[in-house]
Amino acid sequence: MADQTPSGENLLFLTDEQLRKGIEAMFFAYRGFTADPDRILEGMDYGRAHHRAVHFIHRSPGTTVSNLLTILGVTKQSLNRVLRTLIEEGLVEARVGRRDKRERHLHLTTKGQELERVLSDAQRARMRAAYRAAGPQAVAGFRQVLEAMMDPELRRQYQGLKESGA
Amino acid sequence: MADQTPSGENLLFLTDEQLRKGIEAMFFAYRGFTADPDRILEGMDYGRAHHRAVHFIHRSPGTTVSNLLTILGVTKQSLNRVLRTLIEEGLVEARVGRRDKRERHLHLTTKGQELERVLSDAQRARMRAAYRAAGPQAVAGFRQVLEAMMDPELRRQYQGLKESGA
DNA sequence: CTTGGAAAGTCAACATCGCTGACATAACTT
DNA sequence: AAGTTATGTCAGCGATGTTGACTTTCCAAG
Numbered sequence: 001m002a003d004q005t006p007s008g009e010n011l012l013f014l015t016d017e018q019l020r021k022g023i024e025a026m027f028f029a030y031r032g033f034t035a036d037p038d039r040i041l042e043g044m045d046y047g048r049a050h051h052r053a054v055h056f057i058h059r060s061p062g063t064t065v066s067n068l069l070t071i072l073g074v075t076k077q078s079l080n081r082v083l084r085t086l087i088e089e090g091l092v093e094a095r096v097g098r099r100d101k102r103e104r105h106l107h108l109t110t111k112g113q114e115l116e117r118v119l120s121d122a123q124r125a126r127m128r129a130a131y132r133a134a135g136p137q138a139v140a141g142f143r144q145v146l147e148a149m150m151d152p153e154l155r156r157q158y159q160g161l162k163e164s165g166a
Numbered sequence: 167m168a169d170q171t172p173s174g175e176n177l178l179f180l181t182d183e184q185l186r187k188g189i190e191a192m193f194f195a196y197r198g199f200t201a202d203p204d205r206i207l208e209g210m211d212y213g214r215a216h217h218r219a220v221h222f223i224h225r226s227p228g229t230t231v232s233n234l235l236t237i238l239g240v241t242k243q244s245l246n247r248v249l250r251t252l253i254e255e256g257l258v259e260a261r262v263g264r265r266d267k268r269e270r271h272l273h274l275t276t277k278g279q280e281l282e283r284v285l286s287d288a289q290r291a292r293m294r295a296a297y298r299a300a301g302p303q304a305v306a307g308f309r310q311v312l313e314a315m316m317d318p319e320l321r322r323q324y325q326g327l328k329e330s331g332a
Numbered sequence: 333c334t335t336g337g338a339a340a341g342t343c344a345a346c347a348t349c350g351c352t353g354a355c356a357t358a359a360c361t362t
Numbered sequence: 363a364a365g366t367t368a369t370g371t372c373a374g375c376g377a378t379g380t381t382g383a384c385t386t387t388c389c390a391a392g
Contacts, residue, residue: 010302012302013297013302013305013306014294014297014298016290018297018305019290019293019294019297020225020286020290021309021327022293022297022305022308022309023199023221023286023289023290023293024225024324024327025308025309025312025313025324026195026196026199026312027218028312028316028320028321028323028324029192029311029312029313029315029316030192030196031239031316031317031320032315032316032317032320033189033192033315035317047347047348047349048348048349049348049349049350052193055189059186059190064368064369065368065369065370066367066368066369073197074349074350074351075350075351075352076368076369076370077350077351077352077370077371077372078349078350078351080369080370080371081348081349082349084370084371097368100359100360100367100368101358101359101360102357102358102359102360102367102368102369103368103369104368104369104370120186120189123189124182124185124186124189126315127185127188127189127315128180128185129314130311130312130314130315131179131180131184131185131188131311131314132180133310133314134307134310134311134314135310136176136178136179137303137307138306138307138308138310138311139179139184139188139307139311140179140304140307141300141303141304141305141306141307141308141310141311142188142191142304142307142308142310142311142312143187143188143191144299144300144301144304144307144308145195145296145297145300145304145305145307145308146191146192146194146195146296146308147191147195148295148296148297148299148300149195149198149199149292149293149296150194150195150197150198151197151198151201154194154197154198155194157194158190158191158194161187161190213376213377213378214377214378215377215378215379230339230340231339231340231341232338232339232340240378240379240380241379241380241381242339242340242341243341243342243343243379243380243381244378244379244380246340246341246342247377247378248378250341250342263339265389266338266339266388266389267387267388267389268338268339268340268386268387268388268389269339269340270339270340270341333392334391334392335390335391335392336389336390336391336392337388337389337390337391338387338388338389338390339386339387339388339389340385340386340387340388341384341385341386341387342383342384342385342386343382343383343384343385344381344382344383345380345381345382346379346380346381347378347379347380348377348378348379348380349376349377349378349379350375350376350377350378351374351375351376351377352373352374352375352376353372353373353374354371354372354373355370355371355372356369356370356371356372357368357369357370357371358367358368358369358370359366359367359368359369360365360366360367360368361364361365361366361367362363362364362365362366
């Protein structure tokens with residue numbers, strides 16, 4: 001940015017040292033990111049996997065098991081174990097599809113919505129504090145870098161969520 | 167909110183919807199962040215925990231087990247299992263402390279450095295691509311938000327690494 | 333020199349959450 | 363009727379985290 005080559009930017013932000021710092025920042029920040037929900041969930045019968053399922057069912061009500069499998073990137077056996085407990089304990093309702101009766105459309109019950117809110121409140125509170133501390137311009141950059149870091153297929157999933165969720 | 171309160175910024179970036187998108191961005195980006203090393207490690211006898219240990223030993227050669235425990239935030243039993251295999255297979259050397267012979271100072275062997283390089287090359291390649299795509303200003307914002315998201319104690323650990331590693 | 337406590341290592345047991353493989357059921361599609 | 367898809371389930375395994383209890387080593391303080 002200070003000089004004028006064709007690819008004219010200052011590339012100091014691409015040094016190995018800068019990249020390593022970015023890697024470590026991701027590591028430590030992700031710990032913070034999951035810390036609050038983890039604390040809330042410990043003691044309940046649930047874990048991080050339940051949180052993720054509840055989050056995305058909240059985000060896309062009526063989504064199918066297949067959809068959720070794609071978004072979460074786990075095996076159906078792994079997801080099934082989680083969904084089963086959520087359904088048994090009345091947090092999630094699985095409605096048989098009208099058009100295709102093989103499909104299960106997933107919805108949060110009132111109880112499920114309550115858990116989602118508690119978890120999401122905690123996570124958003126941390127996010128909000130970080131956003132506020134860093135400012136809107138930093139937030140825009142944060143989102144840009146994270147999007148660029150995703151696998152293309154996951155980026156599409158993510159962007160699909162953005163549209164439907166807006 | 168496009169108006170002029172004393173703390174007069176546009177606060178649209180703090181809506182729940184924006185925060186949720188940030189949360190999902192972290193989730194999907196972290197998947198990408200760990201994908202390449204995970205792929206490399208699968209098939210070897212090692213996993214993500216080994217990667218983390220190797221990374222931070224590389225970053226702070228001669229660090230003690232206690233130090234590493236603090237940075238990684240796991241129990242000594244969990245770390246010990248990882249370190250034992252790394253030492254057995256000749257990737258890490260544990261030197262008894264000179265001043266305090268109870269301490270083990272950890273170093274990567276040549277073989278350990280090789281693995282570190284392979285993993286780190288892959289992870290940095292993704293990071294570099296993301297940084298390049300987003301640009302230096304976005305990177306600065308990315309780092310600011312991540313730092314603000316860390317637990318204070320972890321932020322100190324992170325900043326300590328920055329200094330010593332520069 | 334003895335004792336207390338810190339650092340490290342080890343053993344056993346367990347929980348969560350990934351995985352594979354195999355199989356069953358139901359229902360849509362051709 | 364046959365093939366495919368979506369889902370569910372059982373059994374078993376692996377990686378990585380946890381607690382609790384215990385030992386060994388060794389510095390440091392009395």
